[in-house]
Amino acid sequence: MKKIWGLIMSLALVLTLVAPVASADAAENKSASKNKKVHVQIVLFDGFDLLDVLAPYETFAAAGMYSGGALTVELVSLEGKRSVPSGLNGPALEAEAALDPNRPGIILVPGASGKPAGNSKDSIPNILWQAKQTGLTKKIKQAFDNKDVTVATVCGGSLLLAMDGLLKDKHAVTNQLGMDTLAAAGAIPVNARVVEDNPRLVSGGGVTSGLDVALYLVDRELGPQIANEVETLFQYEKRGTVWQAEGMTPIDFKANQDASKASAEKQPASNIAK
Amino acid sequence: MKKIWGLIMSLALVLTLVAPVASADAAENKSASKNKKVHVQIVLFDGFDLLDVLAPYETFAAAGMYSGGALTVELVSLEGKRSVPSGLNGPALEAEAALDPNRPGIILVPGASGKPAGNSKDSIPNILWQAKQTGLTKKIKQAFDNKDVTVATVCGGSLLLAMDGLLKDKHAVTNQLGMDTLAAAGAIPVNARVVEDNPRLVSGGGVTSGLDVALYLVDRELGPQIANEVETLFQYEKRGTVWQAEGMTPIDFKANQDASKASAEKQPASNIAK
Numbered sequence: 001m002k003k004i005w006g007l008i009m010s011l012a013l014v015l016t017l018v019a020p021v022a023s024a025d026a027a028e029n030k031s032a033s034k035n036k037k038v039h040v041q042i043v044l045f046d047g048f049d050l051l052d053v054l055a056p057y058e059t060f061a062a063a064g065m066y067s068g069g070a071l072t073v074e075l076v077s078l079e080g081k082r083s084v085p086s087g088l089n090g091p092a093l094e095a096e097a098a099l100d101p102n103r104p105g106i107i108l109v110p111g112a113s114g115k116p117a118g119n120s121k122d123s124i125p126n127i128l129w130q131a132k133q134t135g136l137t138k139k140i141k142q143a144f145d146n147k148d149v150t151v152a153t154v155c156g157g158s159l160l161l162a163m164d165g166l167l168k169d170k171h172a173v174t175n176q177l178g179m180d181t182l183a184a185a186g187a188i189p190v191n192a193r194v195v196e197d198n199p200r201l202v203s204g205g206g207v208t209s210g211l212d213v214a215l216y217l218v219d220r221e222l223g224p225q226i227a228n229e230v231e232t233l234f235q236y237e238k239r240g241t242v243w244q245a246e247g248m249t250p251i252d253f254k255a256n257q258d259a260s261k262a263s264a265e266k267q268p269a270s271n272i273a274k
Numbered sequence: 275m276k277k278i279w280g281l282i283m284s285l286a287l288v289l290t291l292v293a294p295v296a297s298a299d300a301a302e303n304k305s306a307s308k309n310k311k312v313h314v315q316i317v318l319f320d321g322f323d324l325l326d327v328l329a330p331y332e333t334f335a336a337a338g339m340y341s342g343g344a345l346t347v348e349l350v351s352l353e354g355k356r357s358v359p360s361g362l363n364g365p366a367l368e369a370e371a372a373l374d375p376n377r378p379g380i381i382l383v384p385g386a387s388g389k390p391a392g393n394s395k396d397s398i399p400n401i402l403w404q405a406k407q408t409g410l411t412k413k414i415k416q417a418f419d420n421k422d423v424t425v426a427t428v429c430g431g432s433l434l435l436a437m438d439g440l441l442k443d444k445h446a447v448t449n450q451l452g453m454d455t456l457a458a459a460g461a462i463p464v465n466a467r468v469v470e471d472n473p474r475l476v477s478g479g480g481v482t483s484g485l486d487v488a489l490y491l492v493d494r495e496l497g498p499q500i501a502n503e504v505e506t507l508f509q510y511e512k513r514g515t516v517w518q519a520e521g522m523t524p525i526d527f528k529a530n531q532d533a534s535k536a537s538a539e540k541q542p543a544s545n546i547a548k
Contacts (some may be wrong), residue, residue, distance in 0.1 A: 051328060061387075062362075089340065094366065119415045176506070188365070207510070236482040
């Protein structure tokens with residue numbers, strides 16, 4: 001019995017000695033995140049998709065609230081402060097400032113809202129094309145050249161960048177309905193809700209994966225505790241593993257099957273008949 | 275072999291006979307949904323939560339698109355057409371019309387965005403209280419009295435109604451952080467993402483469950499195919515079983531445990547010592 005008390009006492013002693021160090025560590029951590037400042041610009045263009053914009057906006061805003069202002073978020077447009085109409089005749093949002101590709105932080109590009117196919121004025125392909133024509137993708141290209149900027153996309157935002165060749169040979173994802181178009185535009189499509197090609201390009205799948213893109217970036221920039229608190233508030237848990245170009249590469253069973261099928265077809269018919 | 279052909283032929287005959295009936299059914303179904311018109315009013319008030327409003331808005335808008343206009347959605351406010359600021363200094367949305375409690379359809383009440391606790395000007399409890407003071411809940415009470423209206427809530431929207439006694443003895447859900455407050459306001463809190471007390475009261479949990487509330491209502495009003503198509507577009511699948519006051523009642527193991535604990539405590543100590 002005495003032995004146990006002795007053990008407990010030495011444990012208490014160890015804790016007494018360790019505690020100040022641990023709390024100094026915590027204080028340092030706290031002051032490090034206190035000094036951390038992340039600014040997010042979310043880009044509006046005529047016909048943008050409301051949820052692509054506002055699911056990340058609100059995630060970032062809540063992260064800002066829970067971090068005591070370590071993260072700030074604003075809506076921007078190429079043209080500066082103006083009222084920007086969303087797609088499908090939806091409500092407009094006010095851009096507060098002009099997109100600044102030189103400002104360090106995150107620039108998030110949403111997709112469009114409209115008919116998922118066709119060439120009508122209110123079709124998504126046409127809205128994205130019009131957005132490209134304004135010169136928006138040229139500004140995003142400047143952001144790609146700035147090593148202090150992470151470019152993030154949601155849904156059709158990936159297609160908008162791909163249309164101007166900005167995703168050439170880069171791993172990315174877009175809405176499942178647009179994956180073929182993404183490939184045709186020279187990107188390497190990856191089936192995941194969030195794809196990080198390198199730390200400076202993070203793309204998201206269809207509409208609601210904007211929540212996952214933003215939660216991932218909050219985790220990456222401010223740590224898991226802030227992201228987790230936002231999840232609790234929103235009653236949403238980040239979905240899917242963020243794909244990254246690292247670690248083991250899984251065996252591609254489909255390609256193997258296709259290859260063996262092709263080699264079987266090359267064999268003489270008499271051989272197969274056996 | 276002949277027998278099999280005979281079977282196939284009679285099957286074909288059956289199909290030929292049945293097919294016109296089936297397609298007549300389908301045509302009737304199609305024309306029934308063609309005539310179906312559902313109007314959704316989403317209520318804005320100062321300090322509203324953006325996602326609570328826009329996740330359902332966009333779900334309903336997409337359902338409108340895929341149904342060829344069988345569903346329409348608009349943003350309204352108590353005061354009529356005006357620009358309504360969201361909480362946490364977020365962007366404003368334009369209410370297009372005044373809330374009309376006499377208009378058949380769905381009226382959806384969102385929650386507020388702000389500090390989750392406390393009594394500061396930008397706290398959620400205070401924003402909801404201010405909204406109640408405008409007389410908004412009095413109008414919602416009129417909607418409750420209209421048998422052609424379904425009242426839906428998301429997140430703190432349930433608390434706003436409960437504050438004015440509108441959820442007294444009704445089954446409802448709100449953000450997990452507000453369930454105690456909901457109970458204190460006289461409602462019967464139910465742990466589910468979506469709760470249907472009766473066909474005319476559908477409440478949702480925290481923020482993102484607005485997607486589930488809207489997808490459920492789209493399914494209920496326009497059928498599963500429209501809801502499913504919206505899910506594909508949004509890359510979101512409705513979460514959770516909608517709780518309804520019907521079917522079997524599950525055994526409450528927690529209450530049973532508490533009851534047996536209480537009865538054990540009532541026994542004389544000597545008895546327990548055995």
